[in-house]
Amino acid sequence: MGEGVGCMSSYTICIYCSQTDPTRFRSVEHVIPQGFGRFGSKTPTLGCVCDDCNDYFGRELDQLLTRDTHEGIARYSRGQLSSEARPQKRLSLTLADPAEAGDFVGLRVAVDGTTGQLMPFIAQFHVHNFSTGKDEVYFPRQIPGLILPEANYGMPGTNGEKATWRCKILAPSREAHDAMVEALQHAGIDFRPETSFQSPWGSASGQPPSFLVEITSEVDKPHKRAIAKTLMNFVAFHLGRDEALKPRWDFLRRYVRYAEGDIKARLSHRPFWTGQETQQIRFQDDSINLRIENLDGNVVGAVQFYNLHTYEMILIENDALYQDQEIGGRYTAGKLPVLGKKRPV
Numbered sequence: 001m002g003e004g005v006g007c008m009s010s011y012t013i014c015i016y017c018s019q020t021d022p023t024r025f026r027s028v029e030h031v032i033p034q035g036f037g038r039f040g041s042k043t044p045t046l047g048c049v050c051d052d053c054n055d056y057f058g059r060e061l062d063q064l065l066t067r068d069t070h071e072g073i074a075r076y077s078r079g080q081l082s083s084e085a086r087p088q089k090r091l092s093l094t095l096a097d098p099a100e101a102g103d104f105v106g107l108r109v110a111v112d113g114t115t116g117q118l119m120p121f122i123a124q125f126h127v128h129n130f131s132t133g134k135d136e137v138y139f140p141r142q143i144p145g146l147i148l149p150e151a152n153y154g155m156p157g158t159n160g161e162k163a164t165w166r167c168k169i170l171a172p173s174r175e176a177h178d179a180m181v182e183a184l185q186h187a188g189i190d191f192r193p194e195t196s197f198q199s200p201w202g203s204a205s206g207q208p209p210s211f212l213v214e215i216t217s218e219v220d221k222p223h224k225r226a227i228a229k230t231l232m233n234f235v236a237f238h239l240g241r242d243e244a245l246k247p248r249w250d251f252l253r254r255y256v257r258y259a260e261g262d263i264k265a266r267l268s269h270r271p272f273w274t275g276q277e278t279q280q281i282r283f284q285d286d287s288i289n290l291r292i293e294n295l296d297g298n299v300v301g302a303v304q305f306y307n308l309h310t311y312e313m314i315l316i317e318n319d320a321l322y323q324d325q326e327i328g329g330r331y332t333a334g335k336l337p338v339l340g341k342k343r344p345v
């Protein structure tokens with residue numbers, strides 16, 4: 001017992017796409033993406049998610065959640081490391097203290113998922129996009145073919161009278177700096193630096209000293225779908241496949257699988273296990289907490305990774321579960337899950 005228990009039945013059907021071909025159920029779906037760890041002998045998995053949905057989720061949602069989000073980075077500090085060292089694509093990691101950063105305000109850094117440590121930074125070209133009002137950062141591999149339309153970025157060059165570009169190169173060494181200038185010129189971007197290279201750390205080693213890093217991320221639709229999937233999986237695992245197949249879960253399943261519609265979601269910083277925790281005293285901070293409950297006339301799901309913020313999502317509007325369907329779970333890597341039903345108030 002334990003593996004795929006929520007789905008056992010005499011016939012197969014996928015809770016996300018209604019696939020029924022029994023040969024398309026060779027893999028198991030992890031209720032909580034594998035990157036967040038295993039939970040003793042009771043790691044919750046589902047047998048009622050077909051291989052096509054499982055592949056799609058792994059590629060589109062799980063990788064994003066485990067590597068390119070705030071909670072993905074947070075798992076590294078809990079020892080849940082990745083097998084890959086590639087830089088984060090969707091996150092902006094910058095030096096937290098502008099005074100400490102000096103001329104290197106805005107420097108993008110990355111965390112090596114295999115060690116949880118910051119990577120030595122690489123040369124980067126920063127340019128302000130006037131149409132979005134944001135600074136964009138490009139790394140050497142992104143320079144060939146880069147086009148910066150005048151309408152969005154202004155006039156190139158820093159010496160000409162009409163130049164309106166706001167741009168700079170941040171590089172760990174003179175060589176990397178000059179290579180970046182050359183790459184830009186090869187791409188037809190006429191960048192002439194006003195100042196020559198200056199070493200960021202007062203040495204040419206390119207190894208930054210230890211500093212605080214600020215992580216900026218937007219909770220966009222793929223990120224919300226990845227979290228919503230965890231809740232849909234939790235429903236299927238603990239309330240059973242037959243419950244998860246009911247039409248009342250159609251909105252949630254289609255939002256997760258096909259990106260249809262928009263889920264109503266909010267962030268909260270309140271203690272997760274209310275009534276037992278306070279702002280100061282909380283359960284251990286290395287758990288992933290999940291809850292499904294009736295709230296304000298809707299069915300609401302809540303997910304908290306570690307002691308970061310809590311995502312609350314309206315899973316079903318204007319409906320209610322039976323009282324014994326209101327469930328909560330606390331998952332701590334390396335330990336057995338703790339599960340409970342909501343007690344009557």
Ligand SMILES: [Zn+2]
Pocket residue numbers: 014015016017018019049050051052053054
């Ligand atoms: Zn499917």
